[in-house]
Amino acid sequence: MAAKTQSRARKKFPFYIVVFLAPATIIYTVFMILPLIDSLRLSFLSNDNNQFIGLQNYVTLLTDPLWKDQFWNAFKNNVVFFVVHMIVQNSIGLLLAAMLTMRQLRFRSGYRTLIFMPTMLSVVIIGFIWKLILSPLWGISESFLAFFGLEQFFQPWLGLESTALITLALISVWQFIGIPMLLFYAALISVPYELEEAAYVDGANAWTTFWRVKFPLILPTVGIVAILTFVGNFNAFDLIYTTQGALAGPNFSTDIMGTFFYRTFFGQQLQLGNQAMGATIAAMMLLIILAGVIVYLFGWQRRITTYEV
Amino acid sequence: MQAKRGSKFSYWFGEKAVPHIVLFTYMLIALFPIVLILINSFKERKAIFKTPLAFPNAETFSLDGYATLMERSNFPLYFTNSLIVTVVSIFLILFTGAMAAYALSEYKFRGNAILGIYLALGIMIPIRLGTVGILRLMAAMGLVNTLYALILVYTAMGLPLAIFVLTQFMSQVPRELKDAARVDGASEYRIFWLILPMVRPAVATVAVFVMIPIWNDLWFPLILANGEKTKTVTLGAQQFLGQFVSDWNAVLSSLTLAMIPVLILYLIFSRQLIRGLTAGAVK
Structure with a gap:
C-alpha cells in the first residue's frame, strides 16, 4: 500500500513546486550565493597571475607590515564602534522602550514615531547633517555649549584623531537607536500585565518590577539586539565614507572593516585596487560575522532560560 | 499621613x-x-x-540653494532612477518571494527544511561581502552602469527576509480553504492567487521593510552604477554634497530635498511599519 502511493506520487512529479520555488531561488543563488563563493575563491588566488596560492593572501594580510597594521587598526576601530553601540545605543534603547511601555502613557505613538524617524533616513544624509552641526565653521555646537557655559570644551571632534571614531559611533547610535527601542518595546508589551500587577501588590516599585520581572522575560530579545548590532556594525561603511572619505581620516583613525575593504578593492589616489586582497578582507569580515552568529546561537540562545508566558 | x-x-x-x-x-x-x-x-x-x-x-x-540645485545637478533624474530601482526590486522581491514562501509553507517535499535554511542564510550574511564576485558577474553580463544591476542585487538582498516572514504568515492560512479549492478542481497556481490577498498585511509590511535599505543604499550604486545616468538619489546627494561643500545654501537644500520624500512616506506608513516591526519581533 505504502509502496503503491509512493510510486503514484513519483509518477506525478509535482512540477508546480519547482515553478513556485525556481525564480526566487535562482535570483538569490546567482546574485548572492555564487558571488560570495566566487569572492571566497578569489581570496585563494594571487592578484598578479590568478594562480592558486592557498592561504598566502591571509598570511600577507595578517603578517605583512604593509597590511597587518591596517587590518588590525580597522579591526580594533570596528570593535570600539561596536562596543559604543552596545553600551550607549542598546541601553538608551532599552530605557526608552521601558518608558514607552509604562501603563496609561499619553502620546505613546507620537513619541514612538518621532524617535524612530532618524532611523529611516539615509546614512549619507545623517552623516552630512552631523558634519554641518559639528563644523566649527557653522558654530552651532559651540554656541549650544556656550548656552550651558561649556564653550571651552568645544573641539572639532570629527577632525581630531582622538575623538573622531567615538563621535562617529555616537552619530550612528543617534541614528539607529530606534531599532533596539522598537525590538525591546515589542518584547515588553508582550509581558502579561498580571505579572506586573502581582509584583506591585507584593510591594515592588516600578524599578524593581522592571529588573526582576520584565527584564528576565525579554532576555531573548537582548540577544537578538546584540547580534543585529554586531552584524550591522561589522558591515558598516556609509557613515565613515560620507563624513571622512575613503581614507577614513584623520590618519585612518576612523577606518573600519567596511572602509578598509572598499579602499583595498577599489584603490584610492596612488594605490591601485587589489581584487584578491579585497576578497580576502571580505572573507575575514565573513569569518568575524559568522563567529558572532555562532557565539549568539550557542553561547546565548541555547543557554538562557526562555519563559513561556 | x-x-x-x-x-x-x-x-x-x-x-x-x-x-x-x-x-x-x-x-x-x-x-x-x-x-x-x-x-x-x-x-x-x-x-x-x-x-x-x-x-x-x-x-x-x-x-537660493534650491535654485543652485536645479541648475547644477540632475536631481530629478536621480529621483527617477531611485524610484525605478526601488519599485521594480520591491515588485520582484514580493512576487517571487511570495511564490517561494507559498511552496515552502504548503508542500511537504524532500529538502523543504534545508531549502528554507538556505534561503534564510542571507538574513544574517550581508550581501556586501560578495561585492567582488558581484562586480565580476555584472561586468561579465555587461550590466555595469545599468539599473538592471542594482535591481538584481537588491532583489537577491531582499528575498531572504521576505521569504522568511511570508512563510510564517502563509502557514497560518487555514488548510481547509486550500483543500476546499482543490476539491473544486482549482490548480495549485490558482490556489496561490486565492491565498495571496489573505496575507496582504504581511506583504505590505515586507514591502516597507525592504524598501528603506534599497532607497538609502550607497554601497551598490557607488560600485555598480556610478555613471551620471544611473545615479540614485543617495549617491547623487553624496557626490553633490562633496562638490558643493562650501555652498551652504545648496548643501542644506539638497539635504532637505533628499529627506522630504522619505519623511512624508514615513509619516504616512509609520503605523504599518512599526506594527510590522513589533509583530515580527514577537515571533
Missing part, C-alpha cells in the same frame, strides 16, 4: 512625569538636527550663520 502623601508624590513622579521627561527630551535630541537643516535650507546665507536657530522670516527667506 505625611509618608503616604510622599509615596503618592513619588508614585506620581515616577510613573507619570519621568517617562514624559525622558521621552520628550530624547524626542528633542532626535528631531533637533533634522529640523535645523529644514529651516536653514530656506534662509539666506548670512542668516544661516548669524541666527541658525531662528525660523526663516520675510527678511531672511531665500530659495
Whole structure:
C-alpha cells in the first residue's frame, strides 16, 4: 500500500513546486550565493597571475607590515564602534522602550514615531547633517555649549584623531537607536500585565518590577539586539565614507572593516585596487560575522532560560 | 499621613512625569538636527550663520540653494532612477518571494527544511561581502552602469527576509480553504492567487521593510552604477554634497530635498511599519 502511493506520487512529479520555488531561488543563488563563493575563491588566488596560492593572501594580510597594521587598526576601530553601540545605543534603547511601555502613557505613538524617524533616513544624509552641526565653521555646537557655559570644551571632534571614531559611533547610535527601542518595546508589551500587577501588590516599585520581572522575560530579545548590532556594525561603511572619505581620516583613525575593504578593492589616489586582497578582507569580515552568529546561537540562545508566558 | 502623601508624590513622579521627561527630551535630541537643516535650507546665507536657530522670516527667506540645485545637478533624474530601482526590486522581491514562501509553507517535499535554511542564510550574511564576485558577474553580463544591476542585487538582498516572514504568515492560512479549492478542481497556481490577498498585511509590511535599505543604499550604486545616468538619489546627494561643500545654501537644500520624500512616506506608513516591526519581533 505504502509502496503503491509512493510510486503514484513519483509518477506525478509535482512540477508546480519547482515553478513556485525556481525564480526566487535562482535570483538569490546567482546574485548572492555564487558571488560570495566566487569572492571566497578569489581570496585563494594571487592578484598578479590568478594562480592558486592557498592561504598566502591571509598570511600577507595578517603578517605583512604593509597590511597587518591596517587590518588590525580597522579591526580594533570596528570593535570600539561596536562596543559604543552596545553600551550607549542598546541601553538608551532599552530605557526608552521601558518608558514607552509604562501603563496609561499619553502620546505613546507620537513619541514612538518621532524617535524612530532618524532611523529611516539615509546614512549619507545623517552623516552630512552631523558634519554641518559639528563644523566649527557653522558654530552651532559651540554656541549650544556656550548656552550651558561649556564653550571651552568645544573641539572639532570629527577632525581630531582622538575623538573622531567615538563621535562617529555616537552619530550612528543617534541614528539607529530606534531599532533596539522598537525590538525591546515589542518584547515588553508582550509581558502579561498580571505579572506586573502581582509584583506591585507584593510591594515592588516600578524599578524593581522592571529588573526582576520584565527584564528576565525579554532576555531573548537582548540577544537578538546584540547580534543585529554586531552584524550591522561589522558591515558598516556609509557613515565613515560620507563624513571622512575613503581614507577614513584623520590618519585612518576612523577606518573600519567596511572602509578598509572598499579602499583595498577599489584603490584610492596612488594605490591601485587589489581584487584578491579585497576578497580576502571580505572573507575575514565573513569569518568575524559568522563567529558572532555562532557565539549568539550557542553561547546565548541555547543557554538562557526562555519563559513561556 | 505625611509618608503616604510622599509615596503618592513619588508614585506620581515616577510613573507619570519621568517617562514624559525622558521621552520628550530624547524626542528633542532626535528631531533637533533634522529640523535645523529644514529651516536653514530656506534662509539666506548670512542668516544661516548669524541666527541658525531662528525660523526663516520675510527678511531672511531665500530659495537660493534650491535654485543652485536645479541648475547644477540632475536631481530629478536621480529621483527617477531611485524610484525605478526601488519599485521594480520591491515588485520582484514580493512576487517571487511570495511564490517561494507559498511552496515552502504548503508542500511537504524532500529538502523543504534545508531549502528554507538556505534561503534564510542571507538574513544574517550581508550581501556586501560578495561585492567582488558581484562586480565580476555584472561586468561579465555587461550590466555595469545599468539599473538592471542594482535591481538584481537588491532583489537577491531582499528575498531572504521576505521569504522568511511570508512563510510564517502563509502557514497560518487555514488548510481547509486550500483543500476546499482543490476539491473544486482549482490548480495549485490558482490556489496561490486565492491565498495571496489573505496575507496582504504581511506583504505590505515586507514591502516597507525592504524598501528603506534599497532607497538609502550607497554601497551598490557607488560600485555598480556610478555613471551620471544611473545615479540614485543617495549617491547623487553624496557626490553633490562633496562638490558643493562650501555652498551652504545648496548643501542644506539638497539635504532637505533628499529627506522630504522619505519623511512624508514615513509619516504616512509609520503605523504599518512599526506594527510590522513589533509583530515580527514577537515571533
